[in-house]
Amino acid sequence: xxxxxxxxxxxxxxxxxxxxxxxxxxxxxxxxxxxxxxxxxxxxxxxxxxxxxxxxxxxxxxxxxxxxxxxxxxxxxxxxxxxxxxxxxxxxxxxxxxxxxxxxxxxxxxxxxxxxxxxxxxxxxxxxxxxxxxxxxxxxxxxxxxxxxxxxxxxxxxxxxxxxx
Amino acid sequence: xxxxxxxxxxxxxxxxxxxxxxxxxxxxxxxxxxxxxxxxxxxxxxxxxxxxxxxxxxxxxxxxxxxxxxxxxxxxxxxxxxxxxxxxxxxxxxxxxxxxxxxxxx
Numbered sequence: 001x002x003x004x005x006x007x008x009x010x011x012x013x014x015x016x017x018x019x020x021x022x023x024x025x026x027x028x029x030x031x032x033x034x035x036x037x038x039x040x041x042x043x044x045x046x047x048x049x050x051x052x053x054x055x056x057x058x059x060x061x062x063x064x065x066x067x068x069x070x071x072x073x074x075x076x077x078x079x080x081x082x083x084x085x086x087x088x089x090x091x092x093x094x095x096x097x098x099x100x101x102x103x104x105x106x107x108x109x110x111x112x113x114x115x116x117x118x119x120x121x122x123x124x125x126x127x128x129x130x131x132x133x134x135x136x137x138x139x140x141x142x143x144x145x146x147x148x149x150x151x152x153x154x155x156x157x158x159x160x161x162x163x164x165x
Numbered sequence: 166x167x168x169x170x171x172x173x174x175x176x177x178x179x180x181x182x183x184x185x186x187x188x189x190x191x192x193x194x195x196x197x198x199x200x201x202x203x204x205x206x207x208x209x210x211x212x213x214x215x216x217x218x219x220x221x222x223x224x225x226x227x228x229x230x231x232x233x234x235x236x237x238x239x240x241x242x243x244x245x246x247x248x249x250x251x252x253x254x255x256x257x258x259x260x261x262x263x264x265x266x267x268x269x270x271x
Contacts, residue, residue, distance in 0.1 A: 025235065027228075028228060028231045028232055028235055029232060029235055031228070078207070078210055078211060078214075078241075079211055079214075081207040081210075081211070082184050082207050082208050082210060082211025082212070083211070084207070085187070085188070085191060085203050085204055085207040085208050086183075086184055086187030086188070086191075086208050086211075088191070089187050089188070089190045089191030089194060089195070089204055089208070090187055090190060094194060094195075096195065096196070096200060098196075098197075098199065098200050100256070117249060118242075118245040118246065118249070119245075121206070121244075121245045121248055121249055122207075122210070122241075122245065124207070125203065127199070127202055127203060127206070127248055127249065127252045128249050128252065129199065129249070129252035129253055129255070129256040130252070130253045130256055130257070137256065139199045139202075139203075139252055139256060141200060141203050
């Protein structure tokens with residue numbers, strides 16, 4: 001890994017993989033008309049450079065094998081979240097007990113923590129509303145819910161899906 | 166077969182519209198910016214997901230179906246990011262320490 005040409009090769013491989021994924025996204029969204037392709041190629045190049053800047057190639061990444069169960073888990077959570085908030089909105093008694101819950105997160109500042117915050121924004125009754133050092137502040141619809149233990153379970157699931165090279 | 170697909174479409178889109186309605190009711194009834202944010206992001210994510218689910222079998226082509234799924238994924242991603250930014254801004258203005266709960270002791 002200390003060899004600079006190895007590092008460059010690894011960077012190029014990541015850049016190519018991201019460019020291919022972005023090109024497929026472009027083709028799906030904009031169609032495969034040849035006249036549109038030059039604009040697509042410019043967009044794909046710009047998006048690849050931006051993605052490498054914002055999300056540099058790091059030593060850890062999500063394991064593709066474990067990504068499926070993780071996605072299913074959060075799909076289920078976002079369905080539960082929608083039903084939860086719909087029930088609270090339509091209940092004549094308006095059952096809310098809003099407040100903040102502070103959660104100590106083990107992920108360091110960076111993409112893993114951002115991913116955790118984004119995924120937990122889909123959970124029933126919680127929205128990340130800031131951070132205090134190593135702690136994330138969540139706004140909750142009902143602070144009587146076991147928010148902290150739920151967040152700990154999600155953190156364990158995400159940690160399980162991150163592979164360190 | 167196509168009747169079964171049409172029934173799936175009607176059920177999914179009706180359910181999706183119900184969640185959009187519930188999210189809008191929450192937007193009107195919930196007391197402040199942060200609680201309204203929950204209503205909009207969570208109920209509308211699910212509503213849009215169900216509408217997309219209902220429309221995918223009617224898309225007519227693989228690309229049309231994938232495009233609908235991309236619309237949903239991009240809306241989900243944008244919602245997850247923007248809701249955090251709005252929550253950060255709103256709690257900065259209303260960060261009442263008395264409202265803070267540190268959760269149960271471990």
